[in-house]
């Protein structure tokens with residue numbers, strides 16, 4: 001080990017909390033080992049600083065290039081795997097992604113998340129229940145949803161969409177039910193105009209993610225669940241640019257004719273697509 005490595009690790013000796021101390025010291029050790037292993041040149045060091053600087057400069061309230069970088073490096077899914085793989089009964093989690101926007105409108109049961117209709121897409125109804133692992137319904141769970149528009153872009157990313165378009169929060173009912181109206185999401189390319197784009201282009205990697213709807217479900221006494229529902233038969237399910245697909249999160253949809261119930265319960269008086277999916281949360285903080 002180089003003297004500077006030993007000294008740098010030792011310089012963090014006075015951190016009083018054991019876990020942060022271990023995290024920082026092991027990080028320093030791992031970075032030093034990497035640099036030593038590849039014999040990093042001065043020029044490569046400058047390139048790395050420049051890349052990370054520009055990545056940070058791209059970030060603001062509605063853009064998170066660092067999360068995107070973590071995603072395409074497989075780091076986000078590794079963290080997910082380490083933290084959630086032990087529990088097979090709960091709904092699998094997947095990447096949070098860079099497109100979440102906080103404080104979106106809290107909408108009512110069966111409301112639409114469409115703020116501005118662009119195309120002539122068939123309405124989509126997404127519904128199901130929130131359960132715990134004992135099969136008991138969870139009421140008052142907060143279900144945040146976000147997805148792309150027909151053009152493959154999220155609000156926040158696309159200046160032409162109202163910021164709350166295809167986003168919203170729903171509270172589960174007394175019997176655990178949730179429902180909302182939307183349109184089918186489409187497969188989309190992650191942003192290519194930043195440092196992540198440079199990296200993927202340089203690596204001859206594609207930018208596509210299979211169509212999905214994002215969910216973040218928070219209920220008191222339960223572990224938060226961050227996940228997606230992927231739409232079956234999407235051509236990118238096999239090659240997701242951020243490695244986020246899990247089989248149990250792939251759902252089909254069915255085309256339904258409107259009837260008295262659909263009209264009365266969900267305000268649907270034309271043909272619609274239906275996705276039904278129940279989420280299972282684990283007890284915990």
Ligand SMILES: [Fe+2]
Nearest residue numbers: 097099212214
């Ligand atoms: Fe997404």
